[in-house]
Amino acid sequence: MKIKDVEKLTHTDRATLYYYEKEGLLAPQRTENGYRIYNTEDLSAIKKIRLLRSLQVSIEDLKALKNDELTLSSVLKNQLALLSSEEKKSQESKELCLKLLTQEETFQTLSPDQYLHPGEPPHQMKDFEDYPEELPQVYDPIRRFFARFFDYTIYITLWYLALYLTLRIDLQNRSFLYLLLDQMVTMALMLVVEPVLLTLYKTTPGKKIFGLRIEHSDGTPLQYHEGFSRTFLVLLEGMGFLVPLVSLFTLIISYNRCIQGEIQPWDKNIAYRIKDRNALRGVLFAVLCTILLSITVLLQYLYFMPPNRGNLTVEEFTENFSHYQKIYNLPLNGKRLKSSAAWESPYDFRDLYLPHHVTTPPNLTFTMKNGYVEAVSFDIDVRDTDFYVYHYGEYMSLISLALMTPEWNLATTREKADKLVDYFSWNSSSSYTMNVLGVDIDNDVLFEGFEETHNHTMPLRDVESNFYRQKFIASKYLP
Structure with missing residues (x-):
């Protein structure tokens, strides 16, 4: 079942489910496009977590219970002691702890349905019918990084080609300031061109190689201002504007988000889909990167050649x-x-x-x-x-x-x-x-x-x- 169905059945909002997943309490399966698919075991685990969280059991104790590092009995005894020591703890929680102790339940055999209230007070209920479907995402940092690398390589190659054809610039001995200028122009080029590609084709050359596309949930392409905003956030939060240490820091953070199944800041409210994961796409990427890098090297050697050849005045x-x-x-x-x-x-x-x-x-x-x-x-x-x-x-x-x-x-x-x-x-x-x-x-x-x-x-x-x-x-x- 999808996350929207789980929200209805467990009365647990999406942000809380994401939090449980990040903490390792849940591990739903993923489809090719990043959809979370929950089974009956996941549903039961959510209910158990919800029950014990209502008794104020900590996330750390829940992790220990899940990994069989603690028994339910020991956790409940500690929790009962904590609840008893606090005057404002509800009597209902105490009674439930005592009841669970009397039943001699274990975490594995615990059946939360008979202890949970069938409904929630109206003011605590959430209108899950209005919650949107989960948008597909591609949590694959390697593919996403190399798709971005290929796009950047195209932009820098185009810039170098323009420099050579118009000004015959020496590309091999660029000073630091000129290299900084190259970097700034390349990012500006990316900021202008990429939104156009996303608006027209829902992809970029690098993403096309890896079968990736970006669109709205209904399949319509992004508008130019949406693509511009996304690309700007990629440059800022994903690439750190290529400032060496800042860029490394942002890349590590982005990588960890993908690994943990978190949506990147620039992909919120956007559907990120993948066509397939064919290994031949990696081969195509390697071939095209070699061609682009060869063009840059060729430009350097062409620049070295004398401006005039043959008979000379x-x-x-x-x-x-x-x-x-x-x-x-x-x-x-x-x-x-x-x-x-x-x-x-x-x-x-x-x-x-x-x-x-x-x-x-x-x-x-x-x-x-x-x-x-x-x-x-x-x-x-x-x-x-x-x-x-x-x-x-x-x-x-x-x-x-x-x-x-x-x-x-x-x-x-x-x-x-x-x-x-x-x-x-x-x-x-x-x-x-x-x-x-x-x-x-x-x-x-x-x-x-x-x-x-x-x-x-x-x-x-x-x-x-x-x-x-x-x-x-x-x-x-x-x-």
Whole structure:
């Protein structure tokens, strides 16, 4: 029988039945949609509880009786002593306790019908006819969590896709403030879009995967303001607006509500139904999540690719150069390359007292073929200085990456590019030739009176003269 029938037969309201269930005194069966189904044993247990509660027996003692940790006789003796010690205890309760003791009843054999009053006073009766039917609910925290996770993943993927297509944003190196902005925009997107989906389809993509739908008790969809209110409460009480510790706390509370069969605050007066629990739905969820996460990873690799490929003009080369300067966060002492390939150097007071070869970036020389860049080179010639010579590995890396031809395997391209940048950072003052990503690199270095360190070359002391010469050239194949 349903909960509405139990309310009528036992004269016990729904909130009290939920309370008994939460305390472990009742354990009704559940249907797929979360309906409580009570049998005759449940009905008898409710009547026993109601009888003993009328004698002011505590919930703890009722639990102990149910688990055979106490006998009914011992509980009644204690209760009789308590009732006797209180002047305002009803004489009727005392007599009933004595009668039960005389009958030598046990909790298992207790027949409450012969002791309960057949009716209740009119002012204590509840109009159970007006009590609504119990709404179906899905008490499955795992399915509900992953359905929500999938929806959130869709929203964040759409946001990242919009960022990449409109602004070509680097998704891999987002600062904390930008990540916070991403989170806020994603929640705003969810708050606007999800109510529309619930109004039109009674479900969301994540819920659809797991066969879940949300509607009114009569099967009609929620109105937009109802869906908006529900989604807002989910974000507030279920996700804690994704504030790390708050979010963890709200997730734990929501999980416990599901486990204990309690309705979530955002699902009150709403029917939450499930179509089935087919295991293939989990497989579908895993496949679609993999696709969404792959899209995000693909966007990161696509962003890494040079903005311009193939034959490059000088302006396109400088755009590629600046692109990789941003990706690898190479400061170049505050210097930036303009579209004309001239250096844009903001004022720096160090320029007033540091040697020219330290403060001035190398002049880039372009070798052109049919109007396109065939090679880029620079020459360094420092003589008789008592100051260090800056290593030019950052410039070498950016020139090479700006000219590169990406491989079809984007992950391999990124891996080779990272290795190239790392190699130049440690070996910029060594002579070598190599070919990486379609770029022929020739670095010719000769110095005397210097000693090499990690990021610069220091002049030796007690040496009258020294020199440092470097010629770097990076060229690409032009069809």
